[in-house]
Amino acid sequence: MDISVVVPLFNEAESLPELTDWIRRVMKANGFTYEIILVDDGSNDGSWEVIGQLYEQNPFIRGIKFRRNYGKSAALNVGFEATRGDVVITMDADLQDSPEEIPELYRKIKEEKFDLVSGWKAKRYDPLSKTIPTKLFNAATRSMSGIHNLHDFNCGLKAYRKEVVKNIEVYGEMHRYIPVLAKWAGFTKITEQVVEHRSRKYGVTKFGFSRFINGFLDLLSIFFVGKFSKRPMHFFGTLGTLCFLTGLGIIVWLIGSKLYDIANHVKYRNVTDNTLFYIALVAVILGSQLFLTGFVAEMISRNSPERNHYQIDKTI
Known part of the structure; x- marks a missing residue:
């Protein structure tokens, strides 16, 4: 034909x-x-x-x-x-x-x-x-x-x-x-x-x-x-790594600042009293989730056997 x-x-x-x-x-x-x-x-x-x-x-x-x-x-x-x-x-x-x-x-x-x-x-x-x-x-x-x-x-x-x-x-x-x-x-x-x-x-x-x-x-x-x-971790992995390392870097900096203050007998605040600590914590969690959430959701959607299943009523 x-x-x-x-x-x-x-x-x-x-x-x-x-x-x-x-x-x-x-x-x-x-x-x-x-x-x-x-x-x-x-x-x-x-x-x-x-x-x-x-x-x-x-x-x-x-x-x-x-x-x-x-x-x-x-x-x-x-x-x-x-x-x-x-x-x-x-x-x-x-x-x-x-x-x-x-x-x-x-x-x-x-x-x-x-x-x-x-x-x-x-x-x-x-x-x-x-x-x-x-x-x-x-x-x-x-x-x-x-x-x-x-x-x-x-x-x-x-x-x-x-x-x-x-x-x-x-x-x-x-x-x-x-x-x-x-x-x-x-x-x-x-x-x-x-x-x-x-x-x-x-x-x-x-x-x-x-x-x-x-x-x-x-x-x-x-x-x-x-x-x-074909390589989803290039996307999610990059974003996740950036978020995770950013959060980890802030935490390391906060802890380092506290140790420096202790060594120099300077009055200091607890790490957990600093707003940056919670921003860093969110960044670490978000970075970890980026490795999993988006990747799993997209792969489930693309491989679902029901995604292109339609109820056909009649044919000729």
């Missing part, structure tokens, strides 16, 4: 017939063998019923339905697991991504041998409240990841070599940073393609202000995991 198109969706019943028909026409015009995997992320507007109707009309459509809303990352992760095509295309269900971009994305993967091609919506139809934070996040991600040739990490329209989606794990809000996940999995041939950004035709956006906070936290998480997951 040439292409798997993965479409995560939440309450997009109105746009699905037009989107799938558009994809079908593009595939037929270019002679591609394909499948469309529609992942219903707990919709409550009848999207699943529409998917069932579309499946009856087009056997190349497949559907996966979550029992509740887990988020776009979960939908993509499950969709990636279900793909069978040599090239995987992801796109949003709101008709803001054009299926006409698919042939060129496919060509870049198959002929130019890229691992991942990310869309870049150079001209956007979003309000400033969305575009300005997006630019800031993209700049921060470029700096932290070292992927300097991408302008828009979060564009939903992307193409992947099959091996990429089978070797990365998307969770939390990590769909924003899939190129970073791919790079740290060893897939370094990453480029971008300018794509059309269409104005939304149906419904309203499903993302609120919380996505900026979650996105920032996930950026920090992905930076730490990518840089220190």
Whole structure:
């Protein structure tokens, strides 16, 4: 099979017939063998019923339905697991991504041998409240990841070599940073393609202000995991050592000062009467805990067998 198109969706019943028909026409015009995997992320507007109707009309459509809303990352992760095509295309269900971009994305993967091609919506139809934070996040991600040739990490329209989606794990809000996940999995041939950004035709956006906070936290998480997951003690050990030695140094200085005062018959205070003693004690304890707490918490999270377990209600 040439292409798997993965479409995560939440309450997009109105746009699905037009989107799938558009994809079908593009595939037929270019002679591609394909499948469309529609992942219903707990919709409550009848999207699943529409998917069932579309499946009856087009056997190349497949559907996966979550029992509740887990988020776009979960939908993509499950969709990636279900793909069978040599090239995987992801796109949003709101008709803001054009299926006409698919042939060129496919060509870049198959002929130019890229691992991942990310869309870049150079001209956007979003309000400033969305575009300005997006630019800031993209700049921060470029700096932290070292992927300097991408302008828009979060564009939903992307193409992947099959091996990429089978070797990365998307969770939390990590769909924003899939190129970073791919790079740290060893897939370094990453480029971008300018794509059309269409104005939304149906419904309203499903993302609120919380996505900026979650996105920032996930950026920090992905930076730490990518840089220190194989050597976490380089991070926690360094901080722990600095805290421990700082606290120990203060205690040694306090004890030395007291001994000096005793030797010179100078009036002195008990070490425990000095505020610095308690600051030093906290530093020593904190330094010891840094060796354990953060490391254990991160490793438990990354190795939990339930982290990417989602309740799937139905499949087609």
